[in-house]
Amino acid sequence: MARLCHPKCRLGNKSMGWLQFLLGGLVIIFSICGLVKFYSAGFFFHNEDICRQFTGVKDAYEGFDIKALSDRVGEVVNKLESLQEKLESAVQQMEKDKETLPNITKFEYKKYLEEEVIRPLYAAHISLRLIRLPKAEGIHNSTMKEEPLINTFVIEEIRKYITPKESRTGKLNIYGTERIYNTIGHACVLYKKELEEYMSYDIGSYCNDDWNLAQKLMLNGCDPLPRRRCLTRASMVYQKPYPINESLWKLPDDRNVRWSNYQCRNFKCLMGNNTKRGYFKCVGCFEMEKEELKWVTNSSLSVDFLISDVLTIKPGEMRIGLDFGIGTGSFAARMREHNITVVSTALNLKAPFNEMIALRGLIPLFVTLNQRLPFFDNTMDMIHTSGFLDGWIDLQLLDFILFDWDRILRPGGLLWIDRFFCVRKDLDDFMYMFLQLRYKKHKWAISPKSKDEVYFSALLEKPPRAI
Numbered sequence: 001m002a003r004l005c006h007p008k009c010r011l012g013n014k015s016m017g018w019l020q021f022l023l024g025g026l027v028i029i030f031s032i033c034g035l036v037k038f039y040s041a042g043f044f045f046h047n048e049d050i051c052r053q054f055t056g057v058k059d060a061y062e063g064f065d066i067k068a069l070s071d072r073v074g075e076v077v078n079k080l081e082s083l084q085e086k087l088e089s090a091v092q093q094m095e096k097d098k099e100t101l102p103n104i105t106k107f108e109y110k111k112y113l114e115e116e117v118i119r120p121l122y123a124a125h126i127s128l129r130l131i132r133l134p135k136a137e138g139i140h141n142s143t144m145k146e147e148p149l150i151n152t153f154v155i156e157e158i159r160k161y162i163t164p165k166e167s168r169t170g171k172l173n174i175y176g177t178e179r180i181y182n183t184i185g186h187a188c189v190l191y192k193k194e195l196e197e198y199m200s201y202d203i204g205s206y207c208n209d210d211w212n213l214a215q216k217l218m219l220n221g222c223d224p225l226p227r228r229r230c231l232t233r234a235s236m237v238y239q240k241p242y243p244i245n246e247s248l249w250k251l252p253d254d255r256n257v258r259w260s261n262y263q264c265r266n267f268k269c270l271m272g273n274n275t276k277r278g279y280f281k282c283v284g285c286f287e288m289e290k291e292e293l294k295w296v297t298n299s300s301l302s303v304d305f306l307i308s309d310v311l312t313i314k315p316g317e318m319r320i321g322l323d324f325g326i327g328t329g330s331f332a333a334r335m336r337e338h339n340i341t342v343v344s345t346a347l348n349l350k351a352p353f354n355e356m357i358a359l360r361g362l363i364p365l366f367v368t369l370n371q372r373l374p375f376f377d378n379t380m381d382m383i384h385t386s387g388f389l390d391g392w393i394d395l396q397l398l399d400f401i402l403f404d405w406d407r408i409l410r411p412g413g414l415l416w417i418d419r420f421f422c423v424r425k426d427l428d429d430f431m432y433m434f435l436q437l438r439y440k441k442h443k444w445a446i447s448p449k450s451k452d453e454v455y456f457s458a459l460l461e462k463p464p465r466a467i
């Protein structure tokens, strides 16, 4: 009550602070209102229609990502709007409590300005700065008005990564190009949140233990994935690997794998008879005694060819190859015994397939189906595929993959399709796919898998291409 009776008492030193605060708030609010009006008038391309009003022609914004740009601008505008609302409601609150208002200390006033005004303003300022405006004249000699995807990402490290790097001398680099483009898969834009999580780290410090996030991104089309500038974690008790004369057919040391992202905690647990093994592709692949029988012992199924039979087709000619599938590298191990170097593709689908292959002394190639294979044309003596491509695969996708395999196989190279399986009624479609390349048929077999499914194996030779 005392306060109410003595309104003058508020006109002390501290009231100056109030006055400054109110005036400051009003200045900010007016400038923001101006900005918001400017925005709603369409100065920042709100959507295509408004954009057309200003530019007249659609062509004017071809070559840059109008959507990403307007998203970024929208973010800044939202930040400013919420700041405005906050300040307005603070002012209203003050009006309401005019009489009962407690004195605000300088300290509180400073704190309020810092936390509630300066910080959000700063964030909006940074966001504005991050927006790269399109260059009307195009980038270098291209018609593109901005670097691809640059306004799509907010995290600074991703933007740094995808910004092309010119050579320091200003001349052409060793490849004869002007710039080095670090690439990422275009589907990265669909996994913006995950990618930003992946790329949030302190440069030079330890990365999170997030290989599974990386693999998830790759499998979802964010492939290639950006490189990172943090240190990958390793097993704390890493042991030196077994010598090659022992490692090929022996389960590796459990201590050489980081198990935290798997259901199992050691290799024994990955046995096929363990129902809690956590993975479902290539069940039994971790049982070395079973793996040792593959491709060297007669099987009851006609679709199982023997390595010795395959190699006698081209004696001495097979030296390098690719095993495209899911497995622990046993095919490559067998081929190594024939002095043939085979690279095995591997994805860690709920089990450490990559680590297993590497610890056996073989080469795991961590690739998905998304990408062109990283081998040059006409280079491989052999491609073996098993356990991965089967009836689920889209025919057009299979077509692209088959032509890519054809590209890397050398003339006279062998394509060994091993136990491809599909439902019986789809067999003709897949046969057509495999036969369209007009390879020479060395071996060809079909066996029933279950009531409606069949296995299919073939050994095909790429013909010479004398054109």
Ligand SMILES: *[C@@H]1O[C@H](CO)[C@@H](O)[C@H](O)[C@H]1NC(C)=O
Pocket (backbone or CB within 6 Å): 009, 010, 012, 013, 014, 101, 102, 103
């Ligand atoms: C406000 O400040 C005046 C003097 O500046 C003081 O007399 C009064 O008690 C203060 N009121 C409150 C609620 O702190």
Ligand SMILES: *[C@@H]1O[C@H](CO)[C@@H](O)[C@H](O)[C@H]1NC(C)=O
Pocket (backbone or CB within 6 Å): 140, 141
């Ligand atoms: C653009 O192309 C011209 C010739 O085609 C070349 O002389 C010039 O250096 C190029 N400029 C840039 C920035 O690439």
Ligand SMILES: *[C@@H]1O[C@H](CO)[C@@H](O)[C@H](O)[C@H]1NC(C)=O
Pocket (backbone or CB within 6 Å): 243, 245, 246
């Ligand atoms: C493997 O080779 C090393 C020497 O290179 C030898 O000492 C060791 O006994 C061999 N191991 C087996 C299982 O043959």
Ligand SMILES: *[C@@H]1O[C@H](CO)[C@@H](O)[C@H](O)[C@H]1NC(C)=O
Pocket (backbone or CB within 6 Å): 271, 273, 274
């Ligand atoms: C799985 O089979 C192996 C032998 O291959 C055996 O030693 C092990 O006890 C079996 N595990 C289970 C859970 O049955």
Ligand SMILES: *[C@@H]1O[C@H](CO)[C@@H](O)[C@H](O)[C@H]1NC(C)=O
Pocket (backbone or CB within 6 Å): 296, 297, 298
């Ligand atoms: C597989 O069977 C064939 C005859 O059917 C025989 O000639 C060959 O020796 C057998 N190979 C093995 C590894 O058992």
Ligand SMILES: *[C@@H]1O[C@H](CO)[C@@H](O)[C@H](O)[C@H]1NC(C)=O
Pocket (backbone or CB within 6 Å): 337, 338, 339
């Ligand atoms: C592989 O190479 C080694 C050394 O050159 C040789 O001793 C061995 O007989 C070869 N093995 C086969 C299966 O050709």
